Amino acid sequence: MADGQGILVIGELAGSELALVTREALSAARSLSGALGGEPVSLVIAGADLGDAPQQGISAGADTVYTVVSPVLEGTPPDAVVAVAERAAQVASPRYVIGSKTLLGRDVLPRVAFRLGTALAQDCATLEVDSQQRLVATRPVYGGSAIAKVACLQTPAVAALRPKSVEPLEPDASRIGEIKTLDIQLDDSVVKARVVDRTERPSEGIRLEDAKVVVSGGRGLGGPEGFEPLKDLASLIGGAVGASRAVCDAGWLPSSYQVGLTGKTVTPDLYIAVGISGASQHMAGCSSARAIVAINKDAGANIFKEARFGVVGDWQKVLPAFIDQLHELLQ
Amino acid sequence: MPLRIVVTAKQVIDPETPASAFRIDPQALQVLPPASVPPVVNGFDEQAIEAALQIKDAAPDTNVTVLSIGASFAMDVMKKPLAMGADELVLVQDDALVNSPDPSVAVHVLAAAIRKLGDVDLVLCGRQASDWDNAQVPLGLAEKLGLAVTTIAKRVAVENGIARIERVLPDGSETVEITLPALVTVSNELGQARYPTLRGIMAAGRKAPTIWSVADVGLDMSSLTPGLELVGLALPESGAACEFIEGEDDADAGRKLALKLREAKLV
Numbered sequence A: 001m002a003d004g005q006g007i008l009v010i011g012e013l014a015g016s017e018l019a020l021v022t023r024e025a026l027s028a029a030r031s032l033s034g035a036l037g038g039e040p041v042s043l044v045i046a047g048a049d050l051g052d053a054p055q056q057g058i059s060a061g062a063d064t065v066y067t068v069v070s071p072v073l074e075g076t077p078p079d080a081v082v083a084v085a086e087r088a089a090q091v092a093s094p095r096y097v098i099g100s101k102t103l104l105g106r107d108v109l110p111r112v113a114f115r116l117g118t119a120l121a122q123d124c125a126t127l128e129v130d131s132q133q134r135l136v137a138t139r140p141v142y143g144g145s146a147i148a149k150v151a152c153l154q155t156p157a158v159a160a161l162r163p164k165s166v167e168p169l170e171p172d173a174s175r176i177g178e179i180k181t182l183d184i185q186l187d188d189s190v191v192k193a194r195v196v197d198r199t200e201r202p203s204e205g206i207r208l209e210d211a212k213v214v215v216s217g218g219r220g221l222g223g224p225e226g227f228e229p230l231k232d233l234a235s236l237i238g239g240a241v242g243a244s245r246a247v248c249d250a251g252w253l254p255s256s257y258q259v260g261l262t263g264k265t266v267t268p269d270l271y272i273a274v275g276i277s278g279a280s281q282h283m284a285g286c287s288s289a290r291a292i293v294a295i296n297k298d299a300g301a302n303i304f305k306e307a308r309f310g311v312v313g314d315w316q317k318v319l320p321a322f323i324d325q326l327h328e329l330l331q
Numbered sequence B: 001m002p003l004r005i006v007v008t009a010k011q012v013i014d015p016e017t018p019a020s021a022f023r024i025d026p027q028a029l030q031v032l033p034p035a036s037v038p039p040v041v042n043g044f045d046e047q048a049i050e051a052a053l054q055i056k057d058a059a060p061d062t063n064v065t066v067l068s069i070g071a072s073f074a075m076d077v078m079k080k081p082l083a084m085g086a087d088e089l090v091l092v093q094d095d096a097l098v099n100s101p102d103p104s105v106a107v108h109v110l111a112a113a114i115r116k117l118g119d120v121d122l123v124l125c126g127r128q129a130s131d132w133d134n135a136q137v138p139l140g141l142a143e144k145l146g147l148a149v150t151t152i153a154k155r156v157a158v159e160n161g162i163a164r165i166e167r168v169l170p171d172g173s174e175t176v177e178i179t180l181p182a183l184v185t186v187s188n189e190l191g192q193a194r195y196p197t198l199r200g201i202m203a204a205g206r207k208a209p210t211i212w213s214v215a216d217v218g219l220d221m222s223s224l225t226p227g228l229e230l231v232g233l234a235l236p237e238s239g240a241a242c243e244f245i246e247g248e249d250d251a252d253a254g255r256k257l258a259l260k261l262r263e264a265k266l267v
């Protein structure tokens, strides 16, 4: 595939809707298409049931939507999605392939890149076209301690877009596009990694990823008991509780609470960090918050470098008074 | 037949290096290793070694070989897996193996080295390396070697030729089964890796690593096509200056913080 044309987006579903991350990827693809003089944008979506997602794909920016519906795709096993994405790339023969750095994308996109004879530009915050029409991406590296710019050397170029880094386009129902069934035979033998059991613990209350306010605690809380006042604070101001990796590694809270590079990415209006030092790998998951507020006894802690407001002090003394005062204010 | 496990391990700059000691050369596009902080074995790779050793604990005739590639190695650092209990250490050392954010070359070289090692039942890798955070060498390696793959394990067990893997999900976990041979990536949720024992350290001292060049694994660097090129490297811009809220004591500062957040309409 030496001469590609256009951009192929590897889509994802949220239930039977087109996932928000895919609308973001389509938006990025449309910008790239503009920079390439209007090359076409295609989308591939695969699942056991696609609902209205193909049409939503067109409204969100796709010119062509390739669909695959198969019972093999129930639960979207990565092995099957890799096969679909590879086939779609053969059919569409794109210049660029764009997916999302999600649970599924993390497993699928590197494999797709290597099958197509290249490597993946991972976790991209921005994507642009350079003067030689190469895809160029910026991405955090070294846990967010540095920002790298990488150029893709092969065609197709493959990139994973970091969720929430691009605004999706306003859905436009009047956009015209074509929906095609992708020609691929899928049977169960494609799935080599078989899921035999799954336990989901849906979070109590507001989902961390969606919360407008997040109250996070770190090793400085000293133990699981330290999270009791944090939970009170979160419920008082309608927020969710998060944690640093140190807390989850110590078993104070399950790993579903972890915010950061290898945990969840949160984008609240307000992020309150208590007893968290602010390592770059932690900040990678919360630095898009509109305002960070830190309570830490060490005035030199890195968290204050990214905080809008801070208190240098012992949380055991600061927090109860803070919560009491908020109680009064919010009555 | 006893099991043969290969664990890939990368020597990295210690990710706990304080921000003040983290330096880059934006012209040469290089991260400069801090003089005062020694390198470490990538943390997730240590956990992959731990996963392999847990399998070996259950089936002691299992062979655990640790494989690393790079331009140069700190031998005392790279011998740690041996001290933890691994059987062999293989290093592919070549000036051409510069540490880059393009995983293409690493995938080819690791794949060739694993082929040279012969029949391997299970390849274990850390979920990502803490330098470039690429999380793709393992998946590329699985494609290159034609191995079934799953990622982000917190438990790996092998029984009757089948690997049973407990994976971490954002809000729970799942159990996956794969018929060997397979490749699995391991995450920190597996738990702290074991510390070397004094006996382990003595035994490691007596073991010499196998050192190969790129040519030894049957590759010619000039025939390897890169996928990505690093064209820029910068330090992130630091955020807005922090307004410190002070009070008569800690409690007073807490009260004033609440008033401040109200004033700024953040609550």
Ligand SMILES: Cc1cc2nc3c(=O)[nH]c(=O)nc-3n(C[C@H](O)[C@H](O)[C@H](O)COP(=O)(O)OP(=O)(O)OC[C@H]3O[C@@H](n4cnc5c(N)ncnc54)[C@H](O)[C@@H]3O)c2cc1C
Residues within 6 Å of the ligand: A143, A217, A218, A219, A220, A221, A243, A244, A245, A246, A247, A258, A259, A260, A261, A262, A263, A264, A274, A275, A276, A277, A278, A279, A280, A281, A282, A285, A295, A296, A297, A298, A301, A313, A314, A315, A316, B015, B043, B129, B130
């Ligand atoms: C590849 C990789 C990925 C990682 N991914 C993540 C990730 O996703 N998320 C994450 O969080 N980390 C991640 N880490 C770990 C990260 O580097 C840090 O080790 C971790 O975030 C530290 O957690 P902490 O701030 O709770 O603990 P510490 O760094 O130990 O900080 C504790 C803080 O509490 C303060 N404190 C102590 N007592 C008090 C008190 N009484 N009152 C007020 N303050 C107090 C201290 O001053 C200190 O600043 C990753 C690391 C690596 C290498």
